[in-house]
Amino acid sequence: MKITAQTVNYISRLAKLKFSEEEEIKMAKELESILTHFETIDKLDLCDIELNVFSKNLKPVLRKDEDIYFEEKEKLFANVKSFRNSAIIVPKIIE
Template structure:
């Protein structure tokens, strides 16, 4: 869908905004990109097969699988404090 600067200026007027010509052109390109994404979504198959089971009241369960995580340094890289292999948190109750 082609978005023109006139369309942008019309929308800006409705929203009580003002854009110069360069900003209007930039917004027009960005809006075109957004609308292209919506057109791509229209082409996708968004049917939900599991929805029928949910309507019938049946639970769909998956098998729990245990997967060990070996890289603990990466896992706790953003932790503020560590004591041995435990997280150290400040005392809350005085």
């Protein structure tokens, strides 16, 4: 699959990113090599591969949850722009 600088420009606009022309050309080459690699992997015959080979004996490693009281709230809120009581107020990001 051929990736062009125009494709990178279109994707970057969707992601609200800005790249220079040189960066778009470099990114197009990198994305094309990644997609070429995936095409190579897609051609492999993986029918005989068992996917759950390791999952039989594995158990999740969990740590015990412990409540720790943080006494220095001034340090915790030192770099916060605004907060109310013990809640940090952040700008709305969902429209």
